[in-house]
Amino acid sequence: MAESRTIGVFGAGWVGLVTGGCFAELGHEVIVRDVVPERIDALSTGRLPFHEPELPEVLARNRERIRYTLDADEVAGADVLFICVQTPPTYSGDADLSFVWTALDDLPRVEQRQILVMKSTVPVGTGEKVRAALEARGLTNVGYVSNPEFLAEGTAVRDFMNPDRIVIGSFAEEDAALVEALYSGIETPIVRTDVASAEMIKLAANAFLSTRISFINEIANVCELVGADVESVAQGVGLDHRLGPHFFRAGVGWGGSCFGKDVSALKQLAGNSGYHFQLLAAVIEVNELQKRRVISKLEKHLGRLRGKTIAVLGLAFKPNTDDLRDAPSLVIASRLLAEGALVRTWDPVADARDRLRGATQCATVFEAVTGADAAVIVTEWDELRGLASKEVHDVMARPLIIDGRNLLDPGETRRAGFAYDSIGRPSSPFEGLPETAEQETKVSS
Numbered sequence: 001m002a003e004s005r006t007i008g009v010f011g012a013g014w015v016g017l018v019t020g021g022c023f024a025e026l027g028h029e030v031i032v033r034d035v036v037p038e039r040i041d042a043l044s045t046g047r048l049p050f051h052e053p054e055l056p057e058v059l060a061r062n063r064e065r066i067r068y069t070l071d072a073d074e075v076a077g078a079d080v081l082f083i084c085v086q087t088p089p090t091y092s093g094d095a096d097l098s099f100v101w102t103a104l105d106d107l108p109r110v111e112q113r114q115i116l117v118m119k120s121t122v123p124v125g126t127g128e129k130v131r132a133a134l135e136a137r138g139l140t141n142v143g144y145v146s147n148p149e150f151l152a153e154g155t156a157v158r159d160f161m162n163p164d165r166i167v168i169g170s171f172a173e174e175d176a177a178l179v180e181a182l183y184s185g186i187e188t189p190i191v192r193t194d195v196a197s198a199e200m201i202k203l204a205a206n207a208f209l210s211t212r213i214s215f216i217n218e219i220a221n222v223c224e225l226v227g228a229d230v231e232s233v234a235q236g237v238g239l240d241h242r243l244g245p246h247f248f249r250a251g252v253g254w255g256g257s258c259f260g261k262d263v264s265a266l267k268q269l270a271g272n273s274g275y276h277f278q279l280l281a282a283v284i285e286v287n288e289l290q291k292r293r294v295i296s297k298l299e300k301h302l303g304r305l306r307g308k309t310i311a312v313l314g315l316a317f318k319p320n321t322d323d324l325r326d327a328p329s330l331v332i333a334s335r336l337l338a339e340g341a342l343v344r345t346w347d348p349v350a351d352a353r354d355r356l357r358g359a360t361q362c363a364t365v366f367e368a369v370t371g372a373d374a375a376v377i378v379t380e381w382d383e384l385r386g387l388a389s390k391e392v393h394d395v396m397a398r399p400l401i402i403d404g405r406n407l408l409d410p411g412e413t414r415r416a417g418f419a420y421d422s423i424g425r426p427s428s429p430f431e432g433l434p435e436t437a438e439q440e441t442k443v444s445s
């Protein structure tokens with residue numbers, strides 16, 4: 001068990017609440033400070049502003065050790081202050097650090113030494129800038145540590161409590177030691193390094209994960225052309241211990257609030273330093289094109305999409321979250337609407353009604369597929385595993401499934417009477433449906 005410390009957390013967003021909740025679980029006293037009154041009110045009465053499995057239980061279980069406040073002065077007694085504010089991309093693709101600077105402005109002046117710990121993802125060099133800003137403000141008794149988060153949405157609590165590693169970058173050994181001690185009780189390798197390297201580890205990890213996915217997506221696209229099956233290819237390649245099986249699932253492209261932002265931030269960071277990071281430019285472009293491949297697959301089967309009804313199944317950028325940021329579903333549904341298709345969406349938790357005007361959001365999968373000319377699996381929710389059922393077959397106008405996540409078994413789906421197309425695996429055409437001249441044109445173009 002860790003020696004109990006008082007931890008202040010700036011930012012009651014997803015990273016801040018997971019960090020605060022999990023440190024409370026480890027036995028520390030936690031004060032979470034945010035500037036949005038509604039958010040603090042909601043949290044104080046036990047309501048969570050987003051969907052994250054296990055987090056409500058962690059916060060409830062440690063209620064005695066967590067306090068929520070609007071007042072920055074309440075963190076004056078904290079030994080360690082975690083900065084967990086957002087760092088959205090600016091128009092130039094750089095990270096917007098204004099929330100970080102506002103948090104610094106709000107730091108209470110205290111007698112005892114405090115350590116500021118950066119959890120937010122920031123450009124390399126931010127630590128140096130913060131150190132200079134602290135000095136300029138006369139805050140000489142404030143230490144600085146970079147301790148990036150590697151939490152994935154939907155599994156954040158598990159990722160915090162069972163991490164692959166903890167990265168601690170510092171200017172002073174004793175500050176790093178104090179931060180490392182906060183994690184006592186968690187068995188994992190600790191990477192102690194300088195601040196710039198810690199900042200780079202975070203960006204490089206996300207950039208490499210995105211690169212793996214764009215790579216397997218391109219392999220999938222080639223598989224389709226040469227008659228190979230990407231699922232077998234990924235398995236056969238991933239069993240090489242030098243390569244590994246993870247983050248090797250082909251699909252409709254990566255989304256979420258982190259990959260796009262961080263890949264772009266790293267590319268810009270390199271560019272600003274005079275280096276053109278060609279590989280990352282390709283990784284981003286491959287991902288943009290990958291989201292749109294579903295449209296050409298639909299056209300291959302249905303011809304022109306104007307007036308066709310398409311069920312878009314799954315809206316969140318991945319299962320077990322309601323997060324729609326950078327979700328491939330938004331690009332796919334928007335393209336379909338632009339083509340003149342009638343779009344019916346379904347998701348168990350994400351609500352895209354204000355982002356997809358013109359689409360109909362349905363309460364159930366069954367409602368979404370009723371009368372549809374095609375059903376597209378965009379997010380691999382468990383609820384969709386049974387999609388190839390007789391009931392669904394009978395209510396669809398045409399039994400066509402485009403599986404953007406390779407969720408279903410091709411053989412079973414076809415035996416259930418569906419035409420089925422997925423990513424990087426052989427497709428099956430409609431049988432018994434007359435092809436129109438229009439469709440023939442599209443297929444051959």
Ligand code: UGA
Pocket residue numbers: 121149150151152153154206209213246247248249250251252253254255256257258259262317318
């Ligand atoms: C990601 C990283 O995985 C975390 O380690 C990191 O801490 C986090 O960003 C962050 O920077 O805060 P997250 O965005 O929650 O986490 O989601 P992932 O599970 O990484 O998935 C990202 C996207 O990649 C999803 O759209 C997912 O569907 C897609 N993906 C993932 C694939 O297309 N194929 C795969 O094999 C894996």
